[in-house]
Amino acid sequence: MKTKIVWSKIARISAAMAASVGVLYAADSMTRFDAQPGSKMKIEGTSTLHDWTVEGGIIGGFFEADPGFTKDPAIVSKVTPKVEVEIPVRTLKSHAKPMDNVMYEAMKQKEHPKIKFTLKEMKLKGQPAGGNGPFLFDTKGELTVSGVTRTNVMIVAVQKIADGQLKFAGTNTMKMTDFGIKPPAPAFGAIKTGDEVKVSFEWMTAVGAAKAQ
Amino acid sequence: MNMSDNISMDFNRRDFLRGGSFATLATLLGGVELVAQAPKDKDATTYATGPAFTMKCAVIGLGSWGRDVLATLSRLKEAEIVAICDTYPASLKRSAASAPKARQVANYKEILDDKEIQAVIIATPSHLHKEIVLAALQAGKHVYCEAPLAATIDDAKAIARAAIANPKVYFQPGLQNRSEPQRHFLLPFMRSNAVGTYLMARAQWHKKTSWRAASPNPDREKELNWRLNRETSPGLIGEVNIHHLDGAAWYLRGLPAAVSGFGGILHWNDGRDVPDTVQAVLEFPRGVNLMVHSTLGNSFDADYEMYYGTDAAVMVREGKAWMFKEVDSPLLGWEVYARKDMFYKETGISLVANATKLVAITEKAGEKSLAETPLRYALEAFLTNSNEVATGVEDFLATFANSDTNAVRKHVATLKLQPAATVKEGFEATVVALKANEAVLKGSKIKLEKELFSLA
Numbered sequence: 186m187k188t189k190i191v192w193s194k195i196a197r198i199s200a201a202m203a204a205s206v207g208v209l210y211a212a213d214s215m216t217r218f219d220a221q222p223g224s225k226m227k228i229e230g231t232s233t234l235h236d237w238t239v240e241g242g243i244i245g246g247f248f249e250a251d252p253g254f255t256k257d258p259a260i261v262s263k264v265t266p267k268v269e270v271e272i273p274v275r276t277l278k279s280h281a282k283p284m285d286n287v288m289y290e291a292m293k294q295k296e297h298p299k300i301k302f303t304l305k306e307m308k309l310k311g312q313p314a315g316g317n318g319p320f321l322f323d324t325k326g327e328l329t330v331s332g333v334t335r336t337n338v339m340i341v342a343v344q345k346i347a348d349g350q351l352k353f354a355g356t357n358t359m360k361m362t363d364f365g366i367k368p369p370a371p372a373f374g375a376i377k378t379g380d381e382v383k384v385s386f387e388w389m390t391a392v393g394a395a396k397a398q
Numbered sequence: 399m400n401m402s403d404n405i406s407m408d409f410n411r412r413d414f415l416r417g418g419s420f421a422t423l424a425t426l427l428g429g430v431e432l433v434a435q436a437p438k439d440k441d442a443t444t445y446a447t448g449p450a451f452t453m454k455c456a457v458i459g460l461g462s463w464g465r466d467v468l469a470t471l472s473r474l475k476e477a478e479i480v481a482i483c484d485t486y487p488a489s490l491k492r493s494a495a496s497a498p499k500a501r502q503v504a505n506y507k508e509i510l511d512d513k514e515i516q517a518v519i520i521a522t523p524s525h526l527h528k529e530i531v532l533a534a535l536q537a538g539k540h541v542y543c544e545a546p547l548a549a550t551i552d553d554a555k556a557i558a559r560a561a562i563a564n565p566k567v568y569f570q571p572g573l574q575n576r577s578e579p580q581r582h583f584l585l586p587f588m589r590s591n592a593v594g595t596y597l598m599a600r601a602q603w604h605k606k607t608s609w610r611a612a613s614p615n616p617d618r619e620k621e622l623n624w625r626l627n628r629e630t631s632p633g634l635i636g637e638v639n640i641h642h643l644d645g646a647a648w649y650l651r652g653l654p655a656a657v658s659g660f661g662g663i664l665h666w667n668d669g670r671d672v673p674d675t676v677q678a679v680l681e682f683p684r685g686v687n688l689m690v691h692s693t694l695g696n697s698f699d700a701d702y703e704m705y706y707g708t709d710a711a712v713m714v715r716e717g718k719a720w721m722f723k724e725v726d727s728p729l730l731g732w733e734v735y736a737r738k739d740m741f742y743k744e745t746g747i748s749l750v751a752n753a754t755k756l757v758a759i760t761e762k763a764g765e766k767s768l769a770e771t772p773l774r775y776a777l778e779a780f781l782t783n784s785n786e787v788a789t790g791v792e793d794f795l796a797t798f799a800n801s802d803t804n805a806v807r808k809h810v811a812t813l814k815l816q817p818a819a820t821v822k823e824g825f826e827a828t829v830v831a832l833k834a835n836e837a838v839l840k841g842s843k844i845k846l847e848k849e850l851f852s853l854a
Contacts, residue, residue, distance in 0.1 A: 222798055222809060242812050245797035273793040278814055282782065286450040 215267070218248040218351050218390035225387045226272060231379035239288065241277040244388045246270035246302075248351065255345055258320045261307045268304035268326070270388070284371070291361075291369045292331050301329040302337065310340060319344035319354070330364040349392035356385040449475040451785045453540075456500075456509045458530060459522030460484040460493045461622075462611070463544065467521050470774050472496045476781040481509050486618070506530050510537040517542070517784045519777070521572075523624040524632055525549035531557045535564045540784035542777070544572035545644075545819075546636050546828040551850070554832070558825035558853055565807035568787040571824025573644050574776035577817055580717050581645070581772075587712065587721070587749055588649040592730060594709030596650060599688040601642035601703040603634070608666055609674070609694050626670035633835040634676050634692040635659070640831035642690050642703055643680065644823065645714070649705065652683035653826055656845045659837030665695035678834045690834075713746065717772070720746030779816035786813050826851050 226241035250266035274294045279285055289295075306325040313319060319342035328337035339357040346352050360380045361368050368378040455477055457468045464484070471477045479497040483506050484490050490502040509515055510533055517540040520530050527548050534541050541561070548554040561569035575581050587593070610626060613619040624630040625637060632640075647653055661676035675693040682688055702715035709727035713720045722744050723733070737748040787810055794809045795801060801809075819827075829850050837844045 220797060222794070222801070222805060242809070243793055243797050271797070273796070275789055276793050280814075282450075282816075289450070 214251075215249045215264075216252045216254065216392060218250075218349075218392055220245045220247060220270075221350075221389040221391050223389045226277065227385045228277065228382050229385075230382040233377045237279055237284070237378075239277045239279045239285075241272060243276045244270060244272050244386060248353070248390050255351075258312075258322075258343065259309045261309060261322065266304060266307055268302070268307075270302040272300040274298055274300060287369045287371050291366050297330075297332040303327045305336075307341075319352075324355075328359075331366055333364040335359075335363055346389075351390050353388040353390065354386065356383065358383050451789075452476055452478045453517050453781045453784055454478045454480045454515050455517040455519065455781070456481040456483060456512075456515050457493075457497075457519045457521065458483040458506045458509060459520060459526075459544075460486075460489040461521065461523070464521035465489075465493055465496065466773065467519055467544075467777070468493055468496045470771065471519065471777055474774070474778060474781060476778070476785070480515050481512065483509050486621070507533070510534055510539065516540060516788065517568075517781070519780070520544060523549075523621075523630060524637070525553075525624065525630040528553040528556055532560050535560050535567055535569070538567055540568040540780070540787070542570045542572060542780045543824070545640050545824065546632050546831050547571055547824050548828065549630060549632050549636075549832070551829055551832055554825055554828040555853065558821050561821045562853065563803075565803060565810045566787070566791045568780075568784045569821055570776070570780045570783065571819045571821065571827070572776065573641060573819035573824060573827055574772040575641055575645055576648070576819040576823065577776040577779040578717065578772040579775065580719065581648075581714075582817055584712070584714065584719050584749060585649070587719075588705065589651065592710065592721070593705060593707030593712055594724075594727065595707055596684065596686045597706045597708065598686055599646050599650065599682075599703070599705045601639065601646070601688065601690045602699065603638045603642075603692040603701045604697050604699060605694060605701075606697040607694055608668070610666070610668065610670070623670075626672050628671045628839065631672045632832055633672055633838060634661075634674075634694070635678055635690065635834040635838055636828075636831040638692055639676075639678070639690045639834070640827050643688070643830045643834065644819070644827035645703060646680070646682060646688045647826065647830070648823075650682045650684075650686055650688075653851060654680040654682050654688070654830060654846055656681045656843055657830070657834045657837045658843040659834055659839070660841055661838040664693075673838060676838045678838060680830070680834065712749070713741075719749045721749055722746050776818060779818040783815045783818060786815055822853070825853060 222243075224242065224244035226244055228239040230237050230239075246269045248266060248268050251260045251264040253260050254266070274292055275289060275298065277285075277288070279288065304324060304326040306323075308323045309320060310323045311321040322341050322343060323338075324341045325336060325338050327334050329335075337357065337359075339355050341353055341355040344352045344354070358381055361378075361382060362380050368380050370377050453476055455471065457464060457471065457479065460468065460482060461484075468479070468482065472479060479500045481501040481503055482490060482493050482497055483503045484493070485504055487504070490504075494500075494502070503509060509518060518534050519542040520527060520534065521544045522530060524544070524546050525548070527543055531541055531543050531547075543557065546554065547557050561567075611622050613622045620627070631637070635643075643654075657678055657680045659676065659678045661673035663670065663673055664675045666674045675691075675695055677689065677691040680688045680690070702713060705712045705714075708724070710721050710723045713722070720739060720741070721733070722741075733747045739746050739748065790810060790813045791806060794806060798805065830846065833844050833846055833850070
């Protein structure tokens with residue numbers, strides 16, 4: 186009975202997705218959570234003048250996992266979820282437009298308009314003590330910034346917000362130079378930017394949510 | 399010639415160069431100036447290579463103001479002027495110098511049909527705005543529409559509604575003061591206790607000019623001098639004082655509940671039926687009245703605004719501002735360090751950004767503001783915000799393909815835009831201005847019911 190319900194749900198979802206994406210999608214064994222509006226991206230850095238923050242509101246992509254994922258997150262050790270994330274670089278903004286332009290230039294935004302992430306490994310790290318708290322996962326993936334791909338290891342918290350809705354959150358520190366980005370030195374070098382930045386995100390996804398709310 | 403001679407000569411020369419401007423008089427008389435410095439961030443542009451984006455635009459309507467708009471736009475590196483439009487060939491010809499590469503067209507529809515053009519600035523006579531604005535929004539162009547939005551409230555409402563219904567394109571009413579850094583700098587002074595309790599406000603625009611442009615034939619005369627004909631003109635209040643009315647609504651936090659108007663043709667009795675001298679009293683919240691007056695018959699004291707409170711009066715003038723304190727008003731602290739100018743027998747405290755720092759009293763503090771006009775700031779904001787909305791919507795739709803209009807609107811609301819008049823502010827200022835003009839023509843008092851301002 187239960188399986189039947191799940192299957193009919195998936196059938197509905199895949200039909201909806203096929204309709205929305207416009208291609209026939211083989212969702213027979215995985216449940217797909219599509220990115221939704223309402224995500225947050227934040228990069229915090231330092232400089233010789235003052236600390237700076239860059240924020241963005243668009244994180245695209247999808248999370249595709251075994252249909253049992255929301256009931257039993259440990260299943261990721263058997264079936265590795267497929268995750269692809271994309272962030273348009275120019276959606277990242279600081280408080281000052283000229284600084285944004287410095288950043289886009291440093292990140293070679295025109296040639297590499299998107300930051301991309303692909304998941305390679307995912308392992309359940311911790312169960313929430315009780316209630317609806319987030320499940321923690323050790324993740325490993327490939328992060329591409331400015332056209333340079335590096336392995337990214339971080340802990341990601343996954344929380345069920347509502348039926349068919351997942352929120353992913355994580356924080357990581359990384360170096361600009363690892364991605365071939367020269368820390369900007371604006372004002373003819375008078376201001377120097379620190380190499381290390383802290384990146385944090387909240388990524389909202391929902392089943393069959395290619396249509397925004 | 400020794401060093402000290404040099405310095406004093408330099409000082410005199412600078413004062414001389416500024417001669418004729420009100421600032422000189424103010425400096426000589428000793429008022430205190432309220433001036434925002436050039437924003438720090440602006441300096442950063444010096445190390446960015448070239449403009450971060452360019453916006454392909456067109457200017458529709460090339461009367462004297464339209465040509466000012468075009469000339470200002472032509473100096474902005476983000477603007478690529480692709481086409482200019484006017485029904486009158488001589489206006490196109492006169493505009494060519496500002497935009498030598500731009501295509502010249504007589505019919506605005508050619509501009510809207512051009513897929514390449516992203517943004518249009520509409521500076522036609524006010525009564526002709528509606529048709530063009532609605533078509534431009536429909537064609538997916540970002541629109542800068544001169545103030546007032548229209549010559550009737552119904553037209554203005556149609557424009558505002560269409561702008562709100564199209565979140566994918568950016569709409570900016572031509573209330574340029576809303577983009578001027580100095581006005582934003584003043585905001586905390588005007589809204590804090592610095593002036594005490596507001597008592598009243600006053601604004602004026604005095605100029606000796608006919609407001610009539612020379613025309614070669616009777617047909618052209620009617621088209622050209624639309625401001626002198628009641629059927630088409632929002633009057634002096636609607637065309638000029640609208641910026642004062644908007645400023646008061648901004649600083650005094652609220653819309654007027656009634657307007658009384660007076661006016662007549664006292665000097666230019668040349669067949670026109672639009673008053674050349676007008677006064678209006680607008681009843682703003684908390685019992686504060688704004689008196690505005692304009693005349694085309696006398697130029698004394700030109701154009702400025704005054705706000706009177708129990709602790710101080712503030713004068714806003716030529717991109718600057720001064721505060722005149724009452725003797726019994728509390729000491730704010732920073733005014734000790736501020737630059738001061740004398741106005742007849744009064745001392746004005748300059749409202750300068752960073753007024754508590756010594757930098758504020760250096761002479762340079764006040765000079766930058768004169769260099770750039772509010773129009774320039776407004777057009778800069780228009781180009782930047784148009785680009786912001788365009789790229790923001792593009793990225794949003796590329797990520798969330800099937801988003802509906804509401805989702806797009808919600809996303810656009812999260813974008814950080816440069817300060818500029820909103821659709822709502824443009825509509826409200828237009829309603830107040832048109833009603834004030836009506837009151838002037840009737841010589842009566844008109845209540846401004848809340849429903850008048852509703853866009854629902």
